[in-house]
Amino acid sequence: MELSKGTKVNLTAGFSATVIKELGRGGQGIVYLVQAEGKQLALKWYTTPLDEKFYKNLERNIACGPPSDNFIWPLYLTQKQYGSFGYLMRLRPEGYFEFGNYLLARQKFASINAMFTCAMKICNAFMMLHRFGFSYQDLNDGNFFIRPSDGDVLICDNDNVMPQGEKSGIMGKARYMAPEVIAGGIPDKYSDRFSLSVILFMLFFGNHPFEGAKVVACPCMTEQFEKSFYGKDAVFIYDPTDKSNLPVRGVHGNVIKRWPLFPSLLKQTFEQQFAKDCLAHPNKRMIEQQWQKIISKTKDLLIVCPHCKEETFADAHNEHNLCIACGKDINTDKQLHIDSRHIVLSAGTLLYLTDAVTPEGKTETFPSDNNLTVIRNISQNNWIATTPSGKIKTVKPQEFFPVINGLKVSFGQNAASNTAVKGEITVK
Ligand SMILES: [Zn+2]
Secondary structure: OOOOOOOEEEEOOOOEEEEEEEEEEOOOEEEEEEEEOOEEEEEEEEOOOOOHHHHHHHHHHHHHOOOOOOEOOOOEEEOOEOOEOEEEEOOOOOOOEEHHHHHOOOOOOOOHHHHHHHHHHHHHHHHHHHHOOEEOOOOOOOOEEEOOOOOOEEEOOHHHOEEOOOOOOOOOOOOOOOHHHHOOOOOOHHHHHHHHHHHHHHHHHOOOOOOOHHHHHOOOOOHHHHHHHHHHOOOOOOOOOOOOOOOOOOOOHHHHHHHHHOOHHHHHHHHHHOOHHHHHOHHHOOOHHHHHHHHHHHHHOEEEOOOOOOEEEOOOOOOOOEOOOOOOEOOOOEEEEEOOEEEEOOOOOEEOOOOOOOOOEEEEEEOOEEEEEEEEEOOOOOEEEEOOOOOEEEEOOOOEEEOOOOOEEEEEEOOOOOOEEEEEEEEO
């Protein structure tokens, strides 16, 4: 039943929550704003009957805690009362918008950079979820709330999260379900990985990877057609070996416009992940860490164009890099090398040095000398620079060093691999 204002709901943790007002409702239940222990929280209250197994699973997830800060995870379970039950979670903060709004262009990322940061955070969240032994089972565009300014992500509806290999009874949302789940299989981390690739593709290109000419030609989307287009007969719209499902002009405008602009590394990865072989063999799909590497490498190519100041891609290995916004050729003479990473230095570009979600450096033009490029330390740590003649200098936060050939800089430790991040500048 529905709860009215002022209703007290008892929690298994020994205190109670008081309903203030309804915040929204969905297929499974209603979300209320509640007051508990002096704090405002959200209560998800189920209006559909759910079994003991579901209740026990929620209890277990609460005890386990969130895999990362990006999850709006269940915090407290209610006792069974008023003919149902629910759980408390933190409120979604202001400034986050549902992923679907971005697909419909009602929301726009502040930058391509923010979009890639968002992708990294989604991959990281799912890596942590799988590391905790869970599978999400119901990954779809309604689960993500994204902040357009910096790409921060919150993942909601975590009540269907189950231990890997167990079935929540939720099969997932059509268009996001893996072919093997559509065919009757149980959702698991492999099917999550399929859904992750679909989400990433939609994030970058604004259209669905399997919605092309075949879907447009379909007179009426029946369950049978759905099983075919997203399941056993799925064809990636840019499958290099099968052109039967190409995107359609006037219908799939986003992907037609964006696909040619993105670096080939990213496009090849999607071609491979959505190839018929990978669709048919779940264990051939990339794990989240591999996606992170691809996105991180792509992020390294993202610079601010020196001519038009818009974001574009520049590969240090290419002889010519034409700006995707103004079409002019970009000078790649100034580069920062960190192991196998070759980053083109262009004023205005943020540099991700020890991880791919926190910018720690910024390439700038020196105010009193437009010919001099510098890298400013926008991290919290001291950097150690060694000049070509061997002089050692500390570059404190907010200070900068000049981009000169042969300069070596130690940027600190990479948190994930615990290795020193050392860079060298080259200027042709
Ligand atoms: Zn440009």
